[in-house]
Amino acid sequence: MVIPPVLTELPADVEFYETGWPVRLADTDANQVLLLDAVARYLQDIGYEHLDVVPDGELHRAWVVRRTVMDILQPVEFGERATLRRWCNATSNRWCNMRVQIKGSDGGLVETEAFLIHFSEETGMPTRMTDAFVAPLLASTDEHRLRWKAALNDPLPSSADDSVQIVDFPLRFTDIDRLGHVNNSVYLSGLEEALSLHRDVTTVPYRVIIEYTKPLMGGDKVELVTRRAGDTVDVWFAVGGKARAVAQAQRL
Numbered sequence: 375m376v377i378p379p380v381l382t383e384l385p386a387d388v389e390f391y392e393t394g395w396p397v398r399l400a401d402t403d404a405n406q407v408l409l410l411d412a413v414a415r416y417l418q419d420i421g422y423e424h425l426d427v428v429p430d431g432e433l434h435r436a437w438v439v440r441r442t443v444m445d446i447l448q449p450v451e452f453g454e455r456a457t458l459r460r461w462c463n464a465t466s467n468r469w470c471n472m473r474v475q476i477k478g479s480d481g482g483l484v485e486t487e488a489f490l491i492h493f494s495e496e497t498g499m500p501t502r503m504t505d506a507f508v509a510p511l512l513a514s515t516d517e518h519r520l521r522w523k524a525a526l527n528d529p530l531p532s533s534a535d536d537s538v539q540i541v542d543f544p545l546r547f548t549d550i551d552r553l554g555h556v557n558n559s560v561y562l563s564g565l566e567e568a569l570s571l572h573r574d575v576t577t578v579p580y581r582v583i584i585e586y587t588k589p590l591m592g593g594d595k596v597e598l599v600t601r602r603a604g605d606t607v608d609v610w611f612a613v614g615g616k617a618r619a620v621a622q623a624q625r626l
Contacts, residue, residue: 380445380485384475388514390461391424397454397478403566408450408476410566410582413484414442414559417474420458421490429506434492438589439558440469440522441489444582445626450482464517467508468492468500471520489522493553526585530610530617531601543567543596543611556590561611565621568600568609575607575623584621594618 384390401412425431450456457477464471469491476484494501503511512518531538543564551557561584569576590596590611596618599610605625610617 380443380473380487384459385461388461389510390459391420391427392457392459393420393423394455394457397450397452397456399452402452406452408456408478408482408484409563410444411559411562413444413476413486414562416456416458416476417442417486417488418557418559420460420474421472424460428510430504431507433504434507436493436495436553438491438493438553439488439586440491441525441583441585442558443487445485445579446576446582447485447579447626448478448481448483449578450476450478450484451480454478454480454482456482462511462514463487464515464520465508465511466518466520467502469520469522470503470511471517489520524585525583526608526620526622528608528620530599530612530615533599535601537601537603539568539571539600541567541598541600543598545590545592545594545596547592550592554591556592556594558584558586561586561590561619561621564596564598564611565609565623568598569607569623571600572602572607572623575602575605575625577625579626580623581626582621582623584619586619588616588618590618 460474462470463473472488474486491500492503549556549560594613597612599612601608607623609621611619
């Protein structure tokens with residue numbers, strides 16, 4: 375499955391939620407550029423802010439990210455003020471695609487789309503959104519029967535492959551979030567680590583896709599399995615020889 379190019383202009387007929395804040399030092403790398411894990415945290419933060427202003431938002435506090443696509447079009451840098459705009463791009467009754475544009479005050483631009491699954495905190499299972507909650511989602515998109523289809527299908531490569539690099543990725547106590555899983559932003563910090571040896575790929579514009587298959591848990595012994603082919607870098611988050619998540623970075 376090919377992920378369609380993200381928009382660089384907001385849809386004229388869609389209501390979006392807007393917020394913003396300064397890009398702070400801890401959000402950026404040594405070159406003062408917004409980190410991928412900071413982008414993931416920004417998406418979480420605006421998501422929870424958005425819940426505070428929508429009908430039945432208090433009933434929809436548990437979400438799992440299945441996939442995130444980030445197009446880094448222009449670097450967002452330390453000192454800029456980031457403006458975030460969020461709206462629904464497609465939905466069903468248990469999951470949705472949410473778009474977030476991150477625009478820096480000095481020209482930085484990141485376009486994102488995330489596939490989110492609504493869960494019951496009692497059962498741990500995907501759960502229908504209420505009619506009141508889903509109504510504005512339905513109003514903002516014509517795609518009301520969203521289905522999941524993976525974009526990254528390559529299996530975990532063998533360690534015998536000469537093009538593969540494997541390094542340990544130790545987890546920390548602080549990586550665990552309120553759902554008892556490793557927070558999805560932590561995977562992006564692992565991806566940053568893997569991409570540190572492939573900085574030519576992360577010259578703007580570039581795209582990152584990450585898909586989460588099975589959550590990482592505290593105590594898991596995680597390996598980053600990295601393979602490069604041309605202008606594409608694939609990274610698997612593996613535990614016991616099985617992939618829990620897979621990410622890809624590619625020049626646009």
